[in-house]
Structure formats: C-alpha cells, structure tokens
Amino acid sequence: MAASASIPKTVYLGTFVHCVSLSDLEISEKGAIGVDENGVIQFVEKNVDLAQVHEKHSDWKEAKVTELKGNSFFFPGFIDTHTHAPQHPNTGLFGKTTLLSWLETYTFPTESSFSSLEKASPIYTNFVSRTLSHGTTTCAYYATIHVPATNLLADICLSRGQRALVGRVCMNSHSMSPDYYRDATLESALADSKASIDYIHSIDPQGDIVRPIVTPRFAPSCTAECLSALGDLAKSHDAFIQTHISENLGEIELVKELFPKSESYTAVYDETNLLTEKTILAHAIHLDQKERETIKARGAKISHCPASNTALTSGCAPIREYLDMGLTIGLGTDVSGGFSPSILEECRQAIWTSRFRAMGNGDDVKLSTQEALYLATRGGAKVVGLEGKVGGFEVGMEWDAQMICLGEVAEGGEKEGVFESGPVDVWGWESMEDRVNKWVYSGDDRNCVAVWVRGRLVHKTAKFQG
Amino acid sequence: MAASASIPKTVYLGTFVHCVSLSDLEISEKGAIGVDENGVIQFVEKNVDLAQVHEKHSDWKEAKVTELKGNSFFFPGFIDTHTHAPQHPNTGLFGKTTLLSWLETYTFPTESSFSSLEKASPIYTNFVSRTLSHGTTTCAYYATIHVPATNLLADICLSRGQRALVGRVCMNSHSMSPDYYRDATLESALADSKASIDYIHSIDPQGDIVRPIVTPRFAPSCTAECLSALGDLAKSHDAFIQTHISENLGEIELVKELFPKSESYTAVYDETNLLTEKTILAHAIHLDQKERETIKARGAKISHCPASNTALTSGCAPIREYLDMGLTIGLGTDVSGGFSPSILEECRQAIWTSRFRAMGNGDDVKLSTQEALYLATRGGAKVVGLEGKVGGFEVGMEWDAQMICLGEVAEGGEKEGVFESGPVDVWGWESMEDRVNKWVYSGDDRNCVAVWVRGRLVHKTAKFQG
Structure with missing residues (x-):
C-alpha cells in the first residue's frame, strides 16, 4: 500500500520555521532534522552543518540528504x-x-x-x-x-x-x-x-x-x-x-x-x-x-x-x-x-x-x-486529534512538511515581467522574519515546491530538486 | 520613442468582457475589435467570424489577427x-x-x-x-x-x-x-x-x-x-x-x-x-x-x-x-x-x-x-482623467487590454498536482459569467497572459501566442 511504503532515512538541512506557541515562531537558520524510514523525526539540531550532524549521529552517515537552496525554508504542513x-x-x-x-x-x-x-x-x-x-x-x-x-x-x-x-x-x-x-x-x-x-x-x-x-x-x-x-x-x-x-x-x-x-x-x-x-x-x-x-x-x-x-x-x-x-x-x-x-x-x-x-x-x-x-x-x-504528531518539528513527531521557496528579485529588477520565482519579491536585506511575513502576505502555491506527509514526498513542482 | 512607435493594424478576435455601467458587464462571445496603427479602436463587432469582419471592413483584410484560444477572453486593462x-x-x-x-x-x-x-x-x-x-x-x-x-x-x-x-x-x-x-x-x-x-x-x-x-x-x-x-x-x-x-x-x-x-x-x-x-x-x-x-x-x-x-x-x-x-x-x-x-x-x-x-x-x-x-x-x-479613452471597448477608445486565459482542468482531474493552467479550475460547463466570477475570486497574474497599452504589447507570458 502506497501510504505505508517505507521511505529513505533522510536528513533535511537548512532553515526551519515553525510555531512553538500561539505567539512565538521559531526560526532556525542552520538546522538539521533527521527523519527515519517511518517518517518519524529522530533528531532536531540547530546551528549545525552536515559534518557536525554526521559526527553527532554516526548512524545517519548513509542517510539521504535534502538540502535547501536559495531563499527557502521548511515549514510544517x-x-x-x-x-x-x-x-x-x-x-x-x-x-x-x-x-x-x-x-x-x-x-x-x-x-x-x-x-x-x-x-x-x-x-x-x-x-x-x-x-x-x-x-x-x-x-x-x-x-x-x-x-x-x-x-x-x-x-x-x-x-x-x-x-x-x-x-x-x-x-x-x-x-x-x-x-x-x-x-x-x-x-x-x-x-x-x-x-x-x-x-x-x-x-x-x-x-x-x-x-x-x-x-x-x-x-x-x-x-x-x-x-x-x-x-x-x-x-x-x-x-x-x-x-x-x-x-x-x-x-x-x-x-x-x-x-x-x-x-x-x-x-x-x-x-x-x-x-x-x-x-x-x-x-x-x-x-x-x-x-x-x-x-x-x-x-x-x-x-x-x-x-x-x-x-x-x-x-x-x-x-x-x-x-x-x-x-x-x-x-x-x-x-x-x-x-x-x-x-x-x-x-x-x-x-x-x-x-x-x-x-x-x-x-x-x-x-x-x-x-x-x-x-x-x-x-x-x-x-483533528493529531497534537504531538504533526504541526511542528520535534523529536517523535512525523515529517509532515512543506518546502517554501521564495526565490529572489532578478539582478537590477525584473525587466520583462517574467517572474519565475513566483509572487514574492525578496531583495536580500530582509530578515528571516521579514521573509516569513512576505510569504504569508504575498505568497501562493508557486512558493510551495515540495510537500511531505509522514516522510513521503506527496507533491512537488518543477522547482524542487530532491 | 518606444511609446509612440506605430503598431500593426490588428483584429482581435474572440470573447470580450467589459463593463458598460456600474452594474452591467457585457460579454460578447464571438466578438471582433479592429485596432489601428495608433492603438485606437476603429470597430467593435459582435457575433461575427473573421470572414464576416473582412466582408464588412474590406480595408482590414491585410490586418494582423490575434485570436483567442481556449478558455480566454479580453478584458480592459x-x-x-x-x-x-x-x-x-x-x-x-x-x-x-x-x-x-x-x-x-x-x-x-x-x-x-x-x-x-x-x-x-x-x-x-x-x-x-x-x-x-x-x-x-x-x-x-x-x-x-x-x-x-x-x-x-x-x-x-x-x-x-x-x-x-x-x-x-x-x-x-x-x-x-x-x-x-x-x-x-x-x-x-x-x-x-x-x-x-x-x-x-x-x-x-x-x-x-x-x-x-x-x-x-x-x-x-x-x-x-x-x-x-x-x-x-x-x-x-x-x-x-x-x-x-x-x-x-x-x-x-x-x-x-x-x-x-x-x-x-x-x-x-x-x-x-x-x-x-x-x-x-x-x-x-x-x-x-x-x-x-x-x-x-x-x-x-x-x-x-x-x-x-x-x-x-x-x-x-x-x-x-x-x-x-x-x-x-x-x-x-x-x-x-x-x-x-x-x-x-x-x-x-x-x-x-x-x-x-x-x-x-x-x-x-x-x-x-x-x-x-x-x-x-x-x-x-x-x-485619472481618461474617461472615454480607456476602461472599455468602444469605437474611438484606445486598446488598453489584457488577455485573460483561464486554462482548463486536465482530463480526469489533475493527478500530479502540476497545475499548468494556473489557479482557476474551469470544468467546461460554466457560463461565461461563471468563468468571469472564477477569475475574479481565484485568478491571479498567471491568468494574465498578455497586456496592451494603446495597441502596443507591453507584457506577455510564455502562454501568449501572439
């Protein structure tokens, strides 16, 4: 059955954004999340690179790595x-x-x-x-x-x-x-x-x-x-x-x-x-x-x-x-x-x-x-009765996530009107919090380039390079 | 100067939608609009095909023809x-x-x-x-x-x-x-x-x-x-x-x-x-x-x-x-x-x-x-002081227009989540008025495939075949 097919053990690397309480958004710019074959989060690391992840979690050296490129972040589904x-x-x-x-x-x-x-x-x-x-x-x-x-x-x-x-x-x-x-x-x-x-x-x-x-x-x-x-x-x-x-x-x-x-x-x-x-x-x-x-x-x-x-x-x-x-x-x-x-x-x-x-x-x-x-x-x-299972990035929760890609403004500003990055304009000076706000107020499905449920990739666009 | 460069005399053929009063939208499903070298609308015909246009306006037989394809319509800029x-x-x-x-x-x-x-x-x-x-x-x-x-x-x-x-x-x-x-x-x-x-x-x-x-x-x-x-x-x-x-x-x-x-x-x-x-x-x-x-x-x-x-x-x-x-x-x-x-x-x-x-x-x-x-x-x-000049499709007004393309739902429904037609779902049974409503409530820039000002093409996406 497709839904329970096992998925490769994967380290997701890059910026993670999720809500830790009603009023607090946590942004980890150099994060790493290890997701096992059952789609369960086994570790969440902050301020690390891949070498540090492998050092700390030696049994994850063979794991697949999905790393963010450009102005991107992971957000809970x-x-x-x-x-x-x-x-x-x-x-x-x-x-x-x-x-x-x-x-x-x-x-x-x-x-x-x-x-x-x-x-x-x-x-x-x-x-x-x-x-x-x-x-x-x-x-x-x-x-x-x-x-x-x-x-x-x-x-x-x-x-x-x-x-x-x-x-x-x-x-x-x-x-x-x-x-x-x-x-x-x-x-x-x-x-x-x-x-x-x-x-x-x-x-x-x-x-x-x-x-x-x-x-x-x-x-x-x-x-x-x-x-x-x-x-x-x-x-x-x-x-x-x-x-x-x-x-x-x-x-x-x-x-x-x-x-x-x-x-x-x-x-x-x-x-x-x-x-x-x-x-x-x-x-x-x-x-x-x-x-x-x-x-x-x-x-x-x-x-x-x-x-x-x-x-x-x-x-x-x-x-x-x-x-x-x-x-x-x-x-x-x-x-x-x-x-x-x-x-x-x-x-x-x-x-x-x-x-x-x-x-x-x-x-x-x-x-x-x-x-x-x-x-x-x-x-x-x-x-929906899934508290503690989905909705955030914590050890023991399942990997229900979306990869948000904001793209960036073309050098000198877009001259032809072909906005390949989608609807959000990121200039480079924005804080991560600003970027999240830009996504919320001007983003759409073009910014959602990949979606996972329980670790399984269930949606992707041409922009996703997994 | 680019802005005053002459443009080819063009017949725009297909569905036209514009407002004729505060509460009335006019929809002409088989329309033809002739736009001269200065970007001025010279004729507006309803319920015609190209042969009928050429018969009625014999000096437009050599004019360029821009015809709508698929679920598309022209709307004022x-x-x-x-x-x-x-x-x-x-x-x-x-x-x-x-x-x-x-x-x-x-x-x-x-x-x-x-x-x-x-x-x-x-x-x-x-x-x-x-x-x-x-x-x-x-x-x-x-x-x-x-x-x-x-x-x-x-x-x-x-x-x-x-x-x-x-x-x-x-x-x-x-x-x-x-x-x-x-x-x-x-x-x-x-x-x-x-x-x-x-x-x-x-x-x-x-x-x-x-x-x-x-x-x-x-x-x-x-x-x-x-x-x-x-x-x-x-x-x-x-x-x-x-x-x-x-x-x-x-x-x-x-x-x-x-x-x-x-x-x-x-x-x-x-x-x-x-x-x-x-x-x-x-x-x-x-x-x-x-x-x-x-x-x-x-x-x-x-x-x-x-x-x-x-x-x-x-x-x-x-x-x-x-x-x-x-x-x-x-x-x-x-x-x-x-x-x-x-x-x-x-x-x-x-x-x-x-x-x-x-x-x-x-x-x-x-x-x-x-x-x-x-x-x-x-x-x-x-x-902005342009009443009678732009905002609708009438003889003597200038061709400030957008081509709206709604696309259509893939055969059997989209199975992979790749919505090439953009954000609007048209199933085929909708009246033109329904389609306009779907555009207004779920459309975005992906549906705006070409834009003209005074007859000059000032924006187009890859979907426009002019």
Whole structure:
C-alpha cells in the first residue's frame, strides 16, 4: 500500500520555521532534522552543518540528504480543519447569496450529482491535488451523502498520501435537505454512514492516513432522532464528528424553530451527544457566552473559516475571545463557501477578519502573523486529534512538511515581467522574519515546491530538486 | 520613442468582457475589435467570424489577427489610482502597526534611500514589471521627494509603455516628515516639484503615456503655505493632484491639531485650492457628510484602497454611500500599506470590505463582482482623467487590454498536482459569467497572459501566442 511504503532515512538541512506557541515562531537558520524510514523525526539540531550532524549521529552517515537552496525554508504542513471536496467546482460562485440561498442555488445541485462516480472522480482527484499543492498535509473533508463517492475520496487521499478525515454527509430532514438530495430514511442514513466508516477502516485499519468522520451536515438538515443516532454511532466507533454551527443569523433562527425545546444551537448538539472531544464545529460565529462555555466544557474544537464567512457575509468570529477562554481553534478553507483551497490564503483572511473586529473593539483582538500560522498548524493538529504528531518539528513527531521557496528579485529588477520565482519579491536585506511575513502576505502555491506527509514526498513542482 | 512607435493594424478576435455601467458587464462571445496603427479602436463587432469582419471592413483584410484560444477572453486593462512605487520592497511588512507608526517604522526609512538612483532603479524597474504583469495598464504612482529618482520612474513607465501619473512627493512640515526625509525649504520643495513636472513634460509632451501629478504627501506632512503653493502650481500647469485624506482616526486628530482653523480635513485641502476636478483623494474612509458634499461639489475623485485599509486597520470606506451620492471612485493598491500590486486582488478586497459593512448595515451595501470590476476599469478611468479613452471597448477608445486565459482542468482531474493552467479550475460547463466570477475570486497574474497599452504589447507570458 502506497501510504505505508517505507521511505529513505533522510536528513533535511537548512532553515526551519515553525510555531512553538500561539505567539512565538521559531526560526532556525542552520538546522538539521533527521527523519527515519517511518517518517518519524529522530533528531532536531540547530546551528549545525552536515559534518557536525554526521559526527553527532554516526548512524545517519548513509542517510539521504535534502538540502535547501536559495531563499527557502521548511515549514510544517498546513491542516485544513473544514472543507467540502464536492463543492470544489463551484469555487468563486456565490454572487450575493448568503448561507441558505447559496446552499439551494449552488451547493445541493452540485453535491447531488455525486451519485455518479464518473462525475465525482475527476473532481475529487483534482481537489486533493489542489490542496496538496497548497501545502495541506491533513484535511477534514465533507463528501456527499453517497457512499461510493465518499469511499472514492478516501481512496484518493490514501493513494496520494494526504492525511484525511473523510465524512459521508448525513441529511435526512425535510427542512434543509431538498427532495432530490436527502437520505431516504433514518435507517438508510445510519446504514450508509456506517458502511462508509467500515470501508475507510478497511483500507487504513490504523487510521495512519485516512480516518472516517461522522458528519451530520448541520442541525437544520437532520432530525433530532438522526442527530442522536449519529452521536451514538460516533461513540460506538470512537470516531470524530464534524458539523456546522452558528454560521448565519437566518440559520440560527431556523434552528430555533426546528428545535423549540433546545435552549440554543449548541444545546441541540449537546443533547444529541454530538459535542465531544472529537467534535469539529465549523464557523461558530454567533455563539452566546453559555454556548461557548458548553463547547469548552465538552472539549469540542472550532474550525474558523474566515474566507467563507466573509464571502457569504456570515459574520466575523470572535477568535481572540475564544483563544482567551482557552478554546481550541484551527483554520478551515470551507470550499466553496470559501473561495480558495489554500490555508495560506485562510491565514490572511483570519488576519483581515480580526482587523475588522479590531475596528470596533480595539487593537488587542488583532491576530498576528505568528498566531495565524499557529492556527494553521499546531492549532489545526489539536482540532483533528493529531497534537504531538504533526504541526511542528520535534523529536517523535512525523515529517509532515512543506518546502517554501521564495526565490529572489532578478539582478537590477525584473525587466520583462517574467517572474519565475513566483509572487514574492525578496531583495536580500530582509530578515528571516521579514521573509516569513512576505510569504504569508504575498505568497501562493508557486512558493510551495515540495510537500511531505509522514516522510513521503506527496507533491512537488518543477522547482524542487530532491 | 518606444511609446509612440506605430503598431500593426490588428483584429482581435474572440470573447470580450467589459463593463458598460456600474452594474452591467457585457460579454460578447464571438466578438471582433479592429485596432489601428495608433492603438485606437476603429470597430467593435459582435457575433461575427473573421470572414464576416473582412466582408464588412474590406480595408482590414491585410490586418494582423490575434485570436483567442481556449478558455480566454479580453478584458480592459486595470487602472490603479493610488500606489507607492518606492514602498514595493516593503510589501507584506506591516505587522500590527497602524498608519502613523507604520510610516515611521517601514515607509520613511525606505523612501529616504531613494536619494540613490542605484537603489531606486531595480525597485522601480521591478515594480512596473509587477504591475504590468497583473494587467495594470494605467497607474497613479507616488515616487519619493527625490527629483532624479522620480524622473527615472517616469522614464521606466514611458519605456515600458505603461500609462502613468508620476508624482514627486512633497513634504516640508516638521510634524509628519522626519528630519532625515523632508523637503529642506518651501522654496526647494516647489522648485523640485516643478523640476519633475518639467522633466516629465519634456519626455512626453502630449502626456499620452506619462503625465506629472502634483503630490503633497498628506496634510500632516505639509505646511499650509506649502499646500497652497502646490495648489497654485497644479493650477498653473493644469496638472493632476494626488494626496491622502481621512485614512486613520489618529491622522484626523493630528490634522485637527495642525490646522485648527480649518473645519475639517477636507476643508484643509479645499482652502488651499487642492480640491479640483483633477484631484485624486486616496482612502476617504471617515468623511463626514459635509466633507463628502464638498468633495462632490469640487468634482474631486476618490481612490478606494481596501487592501491597505484592512491591513493597517484603518477602516471600511462607505463605498455604497459614495456611489449613491454620485462620487467618482476607482481602486488603488496602495502598496505597501496594501500587500499586493494586483488590482484583481483589490477587486476582491473591495468586495470583502463591502461585506463587512453589510454585516452591520444590510445587504444593500455589498458590492457585486460587476461593480468591483467597474471600479477597476471605467471608474478608475474617470479618476485619472481618461474617461472615454480607456476602461472599455468602444469605437474611438484606445486598446488598453489584457488577455485573460483561464486554462482548463486536465482530463480526469489533475493527478500530479502540476497545475499548468494556473489557479482557476474551469470544468467546461460554466457560463461565461461563471468563468468571469472564477477569475475574479481565484485568478491571479498567471491568468494574465498578455497586456496592451494603446495597441502596443507591453507584457506577455510564455502562454501568449501572439
């Protein structure tokens, strides 16, 4: 199986950048990281050259060496804690719609077509390639209600070597599930969700690369019985859960109408055993104080999706307040409510959203570059249950990494407009911290020249010389 | 002189997209545009093939033909109504600063180094290449206080064939002009501004490509005498004027302190004859009703710079209100307060900013894709005095255009992650309007494969086969 094929013991040499805490970025300009045949980091050295590495680690003299050239650095792979793979072809199509009208206009018609594997296959193939090309090494995917297409998405992730949580979407209610795209019965919904969980366990029993995730679309699309049954299903399989919460004011009103006995949107999930330490709640924009506290008490996690929240005019999630109270937060691209498969773009959007909140609430709520990068890596790792395994460069963690190459400005300035190095202009005088900032604010997939998951090279561009 | 070299009479064949009004985008899928040796559009035909063009315009049978291939369309060149060329190397560097601290930390030190032409040359060369590569055919540039470097920027624009307004920055006051970077005296300031105006007139007497622009940095950097003298200078040369207004609350307070007799920030400029029909006011975020009316009465124009306003947490300009009262508005990248030289990115940012305003003020204030594109082309043309000349495709207008190539998704979906077509995924079923939306929300410079100004090809990538 490709995903578990052994990889050559490798020493990665050059500049390493990663987050060591929410506010601190560590930059090691002359670093060396030894990654073994299982993709596990065996040593991390700072301020060394190869001779010193070999002296200190004599059993690594025969190891492969991958050394950075030019203005490059290694950065942990990005973690996308919320996205919808079947909505990929609708990227950029939302017009002036908001959540509920957007679902009916764009999303449900597209998702319903995934009854055909022929339709699903190129879209899932392309989307996994897209997210990998942006440095996303772990991704929490919503699929559709269809078991075969959901299983295909898991197959593709496993084959490409991208860590993934793959969820068959469950939606059985008449309120926000259209006639042409709805689980036929509660029984069939549960059977289908279970079938997809079983399939994903069968292809990756340890869940090293792909894992199933129980996926009630959101409360308005599921009956209370269905939500409860999914809570039980997740419990019996010790599985992750993902759903949406408190994205849009109209949606919140709808939940009140549909679940009149529940005190809040959060209570609906809490009462159906869907709020666990393995639950990923996307959006979480308009939560009241009690809801926030319930989520914290249950240990559920939040996926912040600012690009989507802006594009659909959903609102600005109060991330600083959540961080201050100790909630666990990662970033999600939420394609195609979000308009980009890139977590780097999502970092920028998280920063912009925090600035919009700052305009009325003071500078303290602004997210820094470092904080956004933390949410994109360490924060995301906590959200998807991979804390201590990915998201940073430490002994015992696995080598999920991207090689970022910034290139440099041509001698005398580019005269013809052919910017072979990509979108970032590095002049030579910039500190490493400046370079990281330039990457965050003007970089894109052209700067992501190679990507590894568990030590396996899963993406590279022509610029990568491994 | 390169800029006025004649170009071959050419028929451009394929899909044309342009704005015909603030809310209407016209898409002609089988169009033909005839551009003569002077770069002027002589005919615009819809629903035709080449044979029909030759039949109707028999004197164009020998003309060169540039035909679109694949998922491509012609779009008017973008107009950047406000940017700072010397700040290009600081792109992405702002941290958590706001306007006044950002000026002192990043901007003034960099700009002051442009006393050296050796420093200025590669930066200006590179930046003009960057803006052209993003499809910017006209740009209103701030330079620095230095005459030789300012003139060099004008030389580069003329040589590359990019329409430009180039302004020597004037700043003589002790308040917001540091000791190391300030016009020495009022007299030297005026003499230097005049010297640069005269130089720019000498290299392009008709102002077909480059024109000078009187550029008081902003009220806090100039004495009242200086502002008045610059108002007179602009009047005597019938010149354009550019400056900043009402960007940041601290700045507005500072203007109140420095100009206690003036009723408002706008009044400071009005009282010094700087508010004219040829004045470009950047930002204009926090104007009160009377200021808005004064600006309208004087016919002054507004450059909306949302990327910068978000990055520096300046605020969200009320663009819908300005449009409703009939103010003239274009978009500005405001590098390096803004983090991108791309007007396409600025379109997105204008849309996001309008959504943040919508969150508190209702959906009516949202800008549509069409409206953002209008501001980027026709709106910008009005701001820089080129209405009726550029910004759309009409007989008598000049051929300032970009060829946008979207490419298409590989058969079966991209399997290796090598996205040769660039960032936009076109599947084949999309309407032209969908394709334009995909370009606006996920496109970048990779999609801009050729750029013309007055019929002259001023930028191309390897993908262009002209």
